[in-house]
Amino acid sequence: MKIKVEHLTKKIRGTMVLEDINLEFSSGHIYGIVGKNGSGKTMLLRAIAGLIQPTDGKVLIDDQELNHRLTFPPDMGMIIEKPEFLNHLTGLENLKLLADIKHVVSVDEIRSYMEQFDLDPNSKKTMRKYSLGMKQKIAIIQAIMEKQQLLILDEPFNALDEATVEMLYEIFRGFRDEGRLLILTSHHAEDIEQLCDNVCFMENGKVKR
Template sequence: MLAIQTHSLTKKFGDTTANDDISMHVSKGEIYGLIGLNGAGKTTLIRMLLGMIKPDNGHIQLLGNDLTPKFSLWNEIGFLVETPFSYPNLSVRENLDIFFDLRKLKDPALIDKVIDQLKLTVYTNKKAKHLSLGNQQRLGLAKALLHQPQLLILDEPTNGLDPAGIVEIRTLLRSLTENGASVLISSHLLSEVAQIAHRIGIIHEGKLIKELFAEELETQLIKKVVIHTKDNGQAITHLKKSEFDTQIVGDRIYATDEKAITSPELITKLLSDADLPPTEIYVNKENLEMYFLRIIGK
């Protein structure tokens, strides 16, 4: 069973097309990372998935059921959309008590469990308005996780978290999917998406322009050996004679063939033997941010 499946979702606001014919799916036990520039259509898509706005065209299924006004599986879905809302004059526990009652849950131990999961124990009795931005985010995530949902839909879930907090949330989400939950995560922290997602979708100007598995990303990232010598002109002549695929860009030589990338020490030896020892040589690999900008043509 697919956790999420959409068919040709389209949403317009006046003359602006926020989402344009988006068909996608999220499998059971999968973390799907959705990336895009501000205004690309990520939040509109998430709001449609949660029934907050209605698509102009297309179809949505969540947990194998059509998303209609009669959809009855909301207690199997947790979500965080943009800025998390809390009652500012209520404590962390009191906020969770309210959501416990709204969800009509039965086991009070769920509250203590999620407080522990989100490392909020020392803030249990602290009013929400006195929490740091990061701990307000943790409280928002606690509400999304309180009822142990099968599907999590999270918009920028690591906003306000420090690096240690980001790692904690990454570990938590991975553990949830290992137990069968599914996660759709939208984030501008592209490096974090690359580390956590099983699949990545790139949305640009309302269109889903690319999807790939995380392991595919590694094969699509551009790699090159960057070289500098006292005489790049002579150096590139020697490299080409040895059948390295090279070019001069600015004051650096780029070698882009597999032999150079996997064995840059061969280049060092070749140039050193020619009395042109590299003053700089390293392998440069495109990261997700660079890949993303290349794909959208920026």
């Protein structure tokens, strides 16, 4: 998979949130986007994921323009900002609900992912009672459980303990070696520098380097 971002600009209610972004991403790599809060990292991920329409410029996924021929990149797993789930369901029920759309992952596989992330799949606890870290783990599982080829992960290490972060590093490196494409953001440069092959820095909606 190859993603090209060409002269991407986005204005929201008169405010420039992304300005003339030009980037390229290809499979078999982990890309990191670093920047302070409000620098435009999340908005850039939203544009790549097809969640927002560019004001100007375009995003090409394998030479197909997003928002024209494609609505969303195919085979994409993502986390954007805070995890969104149905609070009255358990973690397993939430994941099953999502898995039921494509039917590419079995309940047993979901259970084993949950166990890998130290979550009890048999727990009757609803998402409302989950801690932020537990919600983040469920968000990561939904992003990777269908073995998606493109992973767009906004602050994936938020609220996670050190052991889980280390485990995620290994998982993400494994994905890269399998030829998948990962794009992550963080405002902690050290997370990104340890893990990513390519890093770009954002400030005020622009790519600095």
